[in-house]
Amino acid sequence: MNILLVGSGGREHALAWKIAASPLTARLIIAPGNPGMAALGELRDVKPTDVPGLVALAREVAADLVVIGPEVSVEAGLADALEAAEISCFGPVAAAGQLESSKAFTKAFCDRHSLPTGAYAVFEDAGLAKAGLAAFKPPYVIKADGLAAGKGVVIAPDLATAEAAIDDCLAGRFGAAGARVVIEEFLEGEIGSMFALCDGKTSMLFGGVQDHKRAFDGEQGPNTGGMGTYSPAPVFTPELTEQIRTRLAEPAFAGIAAEGAPYRGVLFVELMATKDGPKLVEFNTRFGDPECQALMLRLESDLVPYLLACATGQLDIMPEPVWRDEAAVCVVLAAKGYPDAPEAGSEIKGAEADFGPDVVVFHAGTRRDADGTLRAAGGRVLNVCARGPDLRTARDRAYAAVDRIDWPEGFHRRDIGWRVLGR
Ligand code: GLY
Numbered sequence: 001m002n003i004l005l006v007g008s009g010g011r012e013h014a015l016a017w018k019i020a021a022s023p024l025t026a027r028l029i030i031a032p033g034n035p036g037m038a039a040l041g042e043l044r045d046v047k048p049t050d051v052p053g054l055v056a057l058a059r060e061v062a063a064d065l066v067v068i069g070p071e072v073s074v075e076a077g078l079a080d081a082l083e084a085a086e087i088s089c090f091g092p093v094a095a096a097g098q099l100e101s102s103k104a105f106t107k108a109f110c111d112r113h114s115l116p117t118g119a120y121a122v123f124e125d126a127g128l129a130k131a132g133l134a135a136f137k138p139p140y141v142i143k144a145d146g147l148a149a150g151k152g153v154v155i156a157p158d159l160a161t162a163e164a165a166i167d168d169c170l171a172g173r174f175g176a177a178g179a180r181v182v183i184e185e186f187l188e189g190e191i192g193s194m195f196a197l198c199d200g201k202t203s204m205l206f207g208g209v210q211d212h213k214r215a216f217d218g219e220q221g222p223n224t225g226g227m228g229t230y231s232p233a234p235v236f237t238p239e240l241t242e243q244i245r246t247r248l249a250e251p252a253f254a255g256i257a258a259e260g261a262p263y264r265g266v267l268f269v270e271l272m273a274t275k276d277g278p279k280l281v282e283f284n285t286r287f288g289d290p291e292c293q294a295l296m297l298r299l300e301s302d303l304v305p306y307l308l309a310c311a312t313g314q315l316d317i318m319p320e321p322v323w324r325d326e327a328a329v330c331v332v333l334a335a336k337g338y339p340d341a342p343e344a345g346s347e348i349k350g351a352e353a354d355f356g357p358d359v360v361v362f363h364a365g366t367r368r369d370a371d372g373t374l375r376a377a378g379g380r381v382l383n384v385c386a387r388g389p390d391l392r393t394a395r396d397r398a399y400a401a402v403d404r405i406d407w408p409e410g411f412h413r414r415d416i417g418w419r420v421l422g423r
Contacts, residue, residue: 001304002027004058005041006048006078007069008034010332010364010383011289014296015069015303016040017360022304029061035374036352036363048073051081058087065090065308068265071147074285075101079264088311092285095261099252099283103182104145106283113255115248117280118185118272129166129181133159141184144169146177150225151339155186187272187279190419192235193291194269196249197306199315200262203253205245206306206321207298208236209291210419215339217415224339225380228416229294229330230391232323235273235419244269244278252283264310290330290383293362297328297387327391329398329417331384333410335365338379346409348374351382355401358394359386381410391417 001024005016013036020028020040028041031054037043046053048070055078058066066082068074068091075097082089098105104122109115119136122145123129133140140162144152152174156162162183169178191213195206210233215221236244248269256263268284268291287295296303300322309315335342342365351361351374362385365378382405386397395417402412 001025001064001308002029002062003304004029004031004054004061004063004066005069006031006054006066006073008032008048009070009289010362010380011287011292012069013037013362013364013383014293015067015287017362018296018299018303019067022302024302024304027061029057029063031057034363035366035368036361049076051076051078054078055081055085055087058082059085063087065311067091067307069286071097071100071284071286075147088308089264090307090311091265092263093261095259096256096263097285099256099267100285101147102145103143103282104180107182109255110280113251115251115255115280116277118187120182120184122180122182124170124180126166126170129170129183130163132183133162136183136185139186141186142166142169143182143184144174144178145180145182146174148174148177152177153223155223187274187281189272189274189279190235191281192233192271192273193288194236194241194244194249194271195287195291195295196245196253196267196269197310197315198253198263198265198267199310199313200257200264201313202315203249204315204318204320205241205249206266207231207295207323208233208241209288209294210235211288211291212413212416215334217413222339224334226288226290227332227334227413229290230394230417230420231294231298231328240273240278244271248278248280266310290332290380293330293383293385294328297360297385298323298326300324324387326387326389327394328385328387329391329394331398331402331412331416332364332380333382333384333402333405333407333412334380335376335378336409336411342376342379343409344377346376346407348376348382348410349406351405351407353404355404358388358397359384359401361385361401376407376409391420395421
């Protein structure tokens with residue numbers, strides 16, 4: 001098969017790593033990709049939001065399947081355009097993508113279809129939003145309605161911080177994505193990321209991961225897109241997993257199909273395991289980053305048949321995926337200043353060494369000079385991933401590799417997996 005993978009981050013590097021390993025893959029084309037992915041496929045310089053360019057590329061390479069990595073491609077309507085061009089696509093149409101691209105849509109969707117989630121209120125006016133805080137208790141959860149590259153969420157400990165976050169959002173910090181602000185109830189419990197595949201009709205769960213969202217050790221510092229992950233995560237007991245399937249994933253797929261947008265792709269259910277069962281924190285309409293990286297290290301099954309089955313309505317004939325009986329950890333190396341103002345351009349040495357069979361370093365925001373020098377070119381720059389017979393071994397292997405990478409301008413957390421291993 002000829003497969004076109006769209007995206008350029010660590011998530012897409014991990015997907016490319018699994019897709020390239022499949023005996024079904026004849027040719028892998030990646031648009032635009034990153035330097036770490038160059039050894040796995042052909043990189044083509046087309047942006048993830050350039051829908052006509054990507055459809056033309058899919059035609060040019062006779063793609064049998066297009067795999068959408070990032071949410072911006074979903075929002076831009078890539079799946080819709082590919083459907084019109086009769087090209088199979090793993091990734092939902094834009095109407096279904098509203099489950100990520102509008103938090104206000106998702107909360108109202110939860111009301112319409114009785115999905116458990118926290119209380120919320122939506123505002124376009126800063127004065128009304130500030131008055132609306134009275135209905136909530138601290139910490140206040142303030143979110144930009146639209147896509148904000150993981151930066152649109154503030155957990156405010158007090159009223160002053162919450163009001164500043166409201167002003168910031170409605171004053172245009174996130175452009176059109178911040179034209180509405182959503183205030184949400186803070187949910188108490190343990191957070192988890194569960195993935196579910198759907199082909200428009202049939203669905204199946206596809207692994208659980210735990211993410212660390214704060215920038216610094218001890219869950220300190222600003223919220224980020226994710227600083228590290230591990231899988232399996234003990235929070236996903238069989239009971240909780242079943243509740244996630246029946247109370248969140250399946251009703252979401254049924255609901256969005258009933259609203260005229262059958263879901264084809266992966267749904268990322270970010271949930272809080274509360275004393276009353278799982279409650280939805282957010283949906284994302286693509287694999288998580290860096291959740292996907294840990295998941296791909298544990299996935300024993302060939303990924304490609306699952307992607308194809310979602311795209312072609314054949315998930316009902318697929319067996320449950322097989323996971324390695326091992327743990328996997330992903331440690332994110334970010335540029336100093338991330339998430340607000342990451343410093344770009346610094347040189348990274350030692351990231352492409354041979355770290356052994358159980359360690360993989362995925363590139364996220366890197367670029368390569370003509371002379372081969374690797375440099376930082378984003379906020380989250382590298383994902384050092386490892387697996388092992390247990391979480392401690394996997395984590396030790398990951399940090400041993402991290403310590404061999406020479407990049408003084410980067411930082412990372414040292415406590416990935418603390419909920420299981422302690423600090
Ligand atoms: N790690 C969270 C996300 O991918 O949105």
